[in-house]
Amino acid sequence: xxxxxxxxxxxxxxxxGAKIRVYHLLRALAAKHxxxxxxxxxxxxxxxxxxxxxxxxxxxxxxxxxxxxxxxxTGALRFFSRQxxxxxxxxAMADMVRKLxxxxxxxxxxxxxxxxxxxxxxxxxxxxxxxxxxNSLSRWMWERYRVQSSAIQRLRCWISxxxxxxxxxxxxxxxxxCMMVSELDRAASMTMLPSYHGPVExxxxxxxxxxxxxxxxxxxxxALVYNGSLxxxxxxxxxxxxxxxxxxxxxxxxxSVALTVTGSTSNVDLTGxxxxxxxxxTGLVDDVRLxxxxxxxxxxxxxxxxxxxxxxxxxxxxxxPVVSTSKGAEGLEVRHGEHLxxxxxxxxxxxxxxxxxxxxxxxxxxxxxxxxxxxQHYDWSFIGQRFLRLVEDVTNRRPP
Numbered sequence: 001x002x003x004x005x006x007x008x009x010x011x012x013x014x015x016x017g018a019k020i021r022v023y024h025l026l027r028a029l030a031a032k033h034x035x036x037x038x039x040x041x042x043x044x045x046x047x048x049x050x051x052x053x054x055x056x057x058x059x060x061x062x063x064x065x066x067x068x069x070x071x072x073x074t075g076a077l078r079f080f081s082r083q084x085x086x087x088x089x090x091x092a093m094a095d096m097v098r099k100l101x102x103x104x105x106x107x108x109x110x111x112x113x114x115x116x117x118x119x120x121x122x123x124x125x126x127x128x129x130x131x132x133x134x135n136s137l138s139r140w141m142w143e144r145y146r147v148q149s150s151a152i153q154r155l156r157c158w159i160s161x162x163x164x165x166x167x168x169x170x171x172x173x174x175x176x177x178c179m180m181v182s183e184l185d186r187a188a189s190m191t192m193l194p195s196y197h198g199p200v201e202x203x204x205x206x207x208x209x210x211x212x213x214x215x216x217x218x219x220x221x222x223a224l225v226y227n228g229s230l231x232x233x234x235x236x237x238x239x240x241x242x243x244x245x246x247x248x249x250x251x252x253x254x255x256s257v258a259l260t261v262t263g264s265t266s267n268v269d270l271t272g273x274x275x276x277x278x279x280x281x282t283g284l285v286d287d288v289r290l291x292x293x294x295x296x297x298x299x300x301x302x303x304x305x306x307x308x309x310x311x312x313x314x315x316x317x318x319x320x321p322v323v324s325t326s327k328g329a330e331g332l333e334v335r336h337g338e339h340l341x342x343x344x345x346x347x348x349x350x351x352x353x354x355x356x357x358x359x360x361x362x363x364x365x366x367x368x369x370x371x372x373x374x375x376q377h378y379d380w381s382f383i384g385q386r387f388l389r390l391v392e393d394v395t396n397r398r399p400p
Contacts, residue, residue, distance in 0.1 A: 001107040001395060003029055004100060004123070006116035007039040008067055012050035015284065016229060016263070017310040018134060021181075021205060022112055025132065028384030029391065030056035036104070038097055038119075042066035044264070044284060061100065063092045067115050083167045084137070089118045097122055108395060117171055128395050131175045132203070135306035138165040139188035143304070169193035172200075177394045179203045179387075182308050182331030201390050204331070206383040207313040209375050214319030214367065217293035222257045222357050224250075225295035225320070227288055227311045229263025234305035236268065238328075241346075242301040243274040249350035251278070254357055259299075260291050293318050296363060297356040300328035301349060308332055312340070313378050316370035321363035323352045333377060339370040 009016070011023040029035050036059040041047055047062050054060065070085055081088075097119040100106075110130045111120035114137065120129050141164045145157035172178050172193065178200045180186045189200045226242070228235040239261065250257050258278045265281050273279075282291060292298060298315040300322060308331040315322050322329075322340040329342060336342040341356070343349035356363045 001392075002034045002104065003036070003108040003110060003391070004097075004104075004106040004127075005029065005035055005037050005110050005112065006097065006119050007037060007112045008115040009112075010039040010041045010045035010047055010050075010062060012046060012053060013044065015044055015288070016232075017205070018113070020310055021134065024206065024208070024380040024384055025112075025203075025387055026053065026058060027056060027380075028388045030058050031384075032388065035059070036100060036106070037061065038093070038100060039063075040065055040067050040093065061096055063090070063096055065090060065092060067093070082163060083171075084114070084164070086115050087118055087167075093119060094122070108391060110391070111175075114168075114171065117175075121174055128177075128398060129175045130391060130394065131172065131178045133178060133180055133185075136180060136185035136188040136192075137306075138168050138192045139185060140304075140306045141165075142188075142192065165192045166194060169196040172196055172198055176398065177201065177390065179390070181205050182306075184331055185306055199394075203387045203390065204378065204383060205308045205310050205313060206378045206380040207310065207317045207374050209317050209379045209381075212289060212314055212317035214293075214371060216289055216318065219296045219320070219360075219363075220294050221296060222254055223295045224257060224259045224353065225262065225291050225298050225315075226259065226300070227262045227292050227298065227314065228300075229265075230261065230268045231264050231266060232305075234302055235263075236272075237304050238300070238302045240273055241303060242299060242349075243279065245346035246299075246301060246349045246353075247274070247279075249347065250353050253354055257357065260295065262288050262291055288314070289318060292320050295320055296360070297353055298322045299349075299353060300324035302328035306330075313374055316340075316367070316374045319364075319367035319371050321356050321366040322370065323349060323356065325349070334370070334373065338366075339373050340366060 007022050009018045011019045014020040014023040038061045041062045041064050068086055101123055106127050108128045109120045109123040111117045112132045113134055141161040145161050148154040148157050180202055181204055183202055186200045186202050230236045260280050262282045264284050292315050298320045300312050302325055309328055312322055325344050326342055334340055341352040343352050
């Protein structure tokens with residue numbers, strides 16, 4: 001088959017969750033089929049250095065543009081738009097996709113997240129169309145609505161939720177297959193979207209267990225890590241809560257504690273965080289494995305978002321014990337006290353972190369059991385094979 005893969009994020013270097021997922025899905029497809037990649041390039045993307053993609057036989061085409069940045073006028077009108085502004089096509093990408101579709105007959109056109117869906121729908125009816133989504137946006141909007149206390153904000157979020165679920169229902173019907181990363185997101189797609197009963201399959205997030213393995217560094221006493229870029233709103237909210245409500249309780253009992261936060265802080269308002277000299281921001285690092293492997297514990301205090309967290313899977317693969325909220329560990333087949341520690345209120349979260357700092361044997365046991373879990377269920381090698389089978393199956397099922 002010849003597959004056109006439309007990606008919001010250029011997957012090299014694979015330095016955030018979305019890029020990592022696209023990188024490994026492309027690898028699975030290219031092992032058996034001819035693949036053309038059309039992608040936006042922005043932020044840390046380095047298409048000129050992506051020799052590995054070309055080594056896999058992937059034909060690469062890019063548009064130098066951040067699809068999440070729109071004009072002030074467009075942004076001001078988003079509340080009145082029937083669909084998310086980021087799904088409105090940008091001329092440069094539309095022209096490039098149209099040219100590719102004119103020059104080549106693709107068997108499958110795959111859109112990676114809804115940002116690329118409009119471009120996929122330019123393909124002729126003869127092409128199989130697949131939407132590979134990383135979150136259920138409808139579920140995320142519903143959760144935002146539920147936590148609002150202001151009547152005005154509740155109304156705004158309720159309107160946004162209803163617009164989103166009607167948009168997704170209409171959008172999903174135009175694809176032969178939709179994919180989600182967790183069963184919770186799949187279930188939300190089947191229950192929240194009006195009159196939608198189409199196929200939705202789960203292709204979970206994963207981790208490269210060969211690249212991420214225990215023993216890369218010796219854990220430092222009282223060292224914590226949060227391996228998530230604060231440019232993503234859910235990560236920022238997680239750190240805002242942790243630093244304001246959890247971290248002071250940890251420092252009160254363990255004054256020598258230190259926290260490392262990895263990832264970009266570009267254009268992030270750090271004044272909104274309760275910082276002190278024990279909190280260190282690495283910025284972008286060449287190898288995020290090292291700060292995670294050097295930590296006595298990884299914290300994942302997430303309260304927002306959907307999908308599943310690659311940051312937790314990476315920590316587990318490295319053997320670093322994790323303390324997470326239920327939201328952070330959502331969608332993963334993990335059990336409290338066996339693979340990680342879970343807490344949803346600040347005092348309990350703080351005590352779980354202190355327990356790991358004071359009991360290295362417990363951290364070692366949790367880390368070893370978590371490592372076995374990711375080896376058995378979350379290695380990209382077999383997740384990629386499941387993804388590949390789903391793409392091939394939906395293609396084979398459609399009548400000529």
